[in-house]
Amino acid sequence: MRKLALYVSHREIRVISLLAFVLLGVLSACSDAGLRTTLPAPIPLTDINPDPNIVEVQLVAAPASKEYLPGKAAAVWAYRDGAKPGSVGTVPGPLLQANQGNLIIVHFRNELPVATTIHWHGLRLPGNQDGTPISQTAIPAGGTYEYRFTAVDPGSFWYHPHIEGNEQVEKGLYAPFIVHGGATLNTAADRYLVLDDVKLGGDGKLDEKVDPLDVMLGRPGNVLLVNGMQGGRLEVGSWTQERWRFVNSSNGRYFNLRLPEHEFYIVGWDGGLLPVPYVQDSLLIAPGERYEVLINFEHPPSGRLALQNIYYDRGHNVPDPGPQDLLEVIYGPAGPPPSPLPTVLRKPSTVPFNSKTLVRPFVLKEQEDPAGGAANFSINGQRWPDITPVEAKSGAVEIWEIEANPEMDHPFHLHGMFFQVLSVNGVPPVVPWGWKDTVNVPRGSKLRFAVQLDPPGRWVFHCHILEHAERGMMGELVIR
Numbered sequence: 001m002r003k004l005a006l007y008v009s010h011r012e013i014r015v016i017s018l019l020a021f022v023l024l025g026v027l028s029a030c031s032d033a034g035l036r037t038t039l040p041a042p043i044p045l046t047d048i049n050p051d052p053n054i055v056e057v058q059l060v061a062a063p064a065s066k067e068y069l070p071g072k073a074a075a076v077w078a079y080r081d082g083a084k085p086g087s088v089g090t091v092p093g094p095l096l097q098a099n100q101g102n103l104i105i106v107h108f109r110n111e112l113p114v115a116t117t118i119h120w121h122g123l124r125l126p127g128n129q130d131g132t133p134i135s136q137t138a139i140p141a142g143g144t145y146e147y148r149f150t151a152v153d154p155g156s157f158w159y160h161p162h163i164e165g166n167e168q169v170e171k172g173l174y175a176p177f178i179v180h181g182g183a184t185l186n187t188a189a190d191r192y193l194v195l196d197d198v199k200l201g202g203d204g205k206l207d208e209k210v211d212p213l214d215v216m217l218g219r220p221g222n223v224l225l226v227n228g229m230q231g232g233r234l235e236v237g238s239w240t241q242e243r244w245r246f247v248n249s250s251n252g253r254y255f256n257l258r259l260p261e262h263e264f265y266i267v268g269w270d271g272g273l274l275p276v277p278y279v280q281d282s283l284l285i286a287p288g289e290r291y292e293v294l295i296n297f298e299h300p301p302s303g304r305l306a307l308q309n310i311y312y313d314r315g316h317n318v319p320d321p322g323p324q325d326l327l328e329v330i331y332g333p334a335g336p337p338p339s340p341l342p343t344v345l346r347k348p349s350t351v352p353f354n355s356k357t358l359v360r361p362f363v364l365k366e367q368e369d370p371a372g373g374a375a376n377f378s379i380n381g382q383r384w385p386d387i388t389p390v391e392a393k394s395g396a397v398e399i400w401e402i403e404a405n406p407e408m409d410h411p412f413h414l415h416g417m418f419f420q421v422l423s424v425n426g427v428p429p430v431v432p433w434g435w436k437d438t439v440n441v442p443r444g445s446k447l448r449f450a451v452q453l454d455p456p457g458r459w460v461f462h463c464h465i466l467e468h469a470e471r472g473m474m475g476e477l478v479i480r
């Protein structure tokens with residue numbers, strides 16, 4: 001009975017959120033119609049080291065200002081390039097890019113009023129460079145820190161704080177990270193599209209009130225952003241092929257992408273390129289995940305073309321608001337035609353598990369507050385930071401079985417290493433052998449992945465709905 005009452009109240013709140021979305025949509029629609037702004041590409045950080053094998057940057061986190069709605073400034077926290085005189089913080093932050101094998105040195109300065117860290121999401125690096133409060137001492141307000149690691153794997157990554165991530169990422173601290181290398185894909189463009197949403201008040205400022213629904217769904221926003229912009233426009237060359245890298249940097253929104261009349265040739269996941277691509281009409285990206293796709297712009301569309309977010313049923317009776325436009329795509333002059341893809345993008349390799357491999361179970365649960373307040377979240381009945389760490393020897397191979405509660409999906413992220421999904425409810429994936437560090441565990445299901453536990457360090461694993469992680473759905477893996 002109580003549960004039903006809670007659902008009703010969620011729906012009521014949701015209706016208010018949806019109304020707010022509709023209202024803001026109208027506001028933005030009035031101001032565009034031909035006046036849409038070109039989508040900004042993330043600006044690379046300045047490499048201050050002349051050695052071609054070293055990428056050395058100065059990164060600052062500081063309060064900044066951002067107009068999510070035209071003419072209405074919001075106070076945000078943002079990363080900026082400390083090597084550029086007069087640089088201002090941007091949301092998303094500046095692009096960190098390197099070539100495979102480069103040494104990366106980040107001189108970081110914390111100009112925020114609170115302590116922070118930087119987690120290099122997806123990077124395989126020494127345990128003491130992972131940027132969590134158990135891998136380092138938090139960097140206090142006014143403090144500095146140096147991160148130093150090698151870019152081992154080519155791929156699309158991102159960086160963000162790992163202290164009070166639910167607050168700090170929402171306020172604007174997140175940025176793309178590309179490691180170039182591997183098979184060459186000769187596309188007309190290589191773009192990184194960072195997906196997010198923000199919950200804004202009518203004054204355009206971030207609404208910092210967090211209600212039980214925000215905790216449940218990861219603070220669903222009423223404005224959807226690509227590279228920090230609502231309703232941007234992107235011109236593509238006709239008769240060309242482009243490579244688009246996506247990251248879902250939102251606290252908790254599921255993006256289910258569609259580009260009408262076009263298909264996504266999925267060439268890569270979190271851990272870089274797949275051995276062979278596969279094709280889908282839509283692409284679900286859970287919080288924290290990355291996907292790389294090729295899109296052929298060979299068929300001029302019959303009308304206006306928009307990259308859309310379409311409904312995905314993530315649980316908890318979240319209603320379908322209908323397709324939401326993320327980005328207007330315009331066909332421009334003809335560009336270079338698509339070149340043939342390499343037949344194998346990457347040599348397949350597998351985690352060496354067998355029938356005797358240890359299967360380690362993890363149960364992700366949400367616990368509603370009987371008093372009607374925000375829920376809390378746990379893994380195997382324990383809530384971070386009151387947890388017993390999982391312990392393993394370096395190099396051990398294990399199968400992890402992640403079970404999600406029946407109410408909603410949870411995106412599970414393991415720091416420091418990649419894994420391979422073996423099955424969901426016993427059914428193997430359509431596409432094997434891709435490497436993941438974040439995977440959506442559908443509600444009520446058991447997902448198994450194989451992983452080789454390495455390198456030594458204190459690593460965390462958690463739900464990437466940041467409100468869940470910060471309210472207990474996080475564990476620790478100690479590798480010795």
Ligand SMILES: [Cu+2]
Binds near residue numbers: 463473
């Ligand atoms: Cu979760």
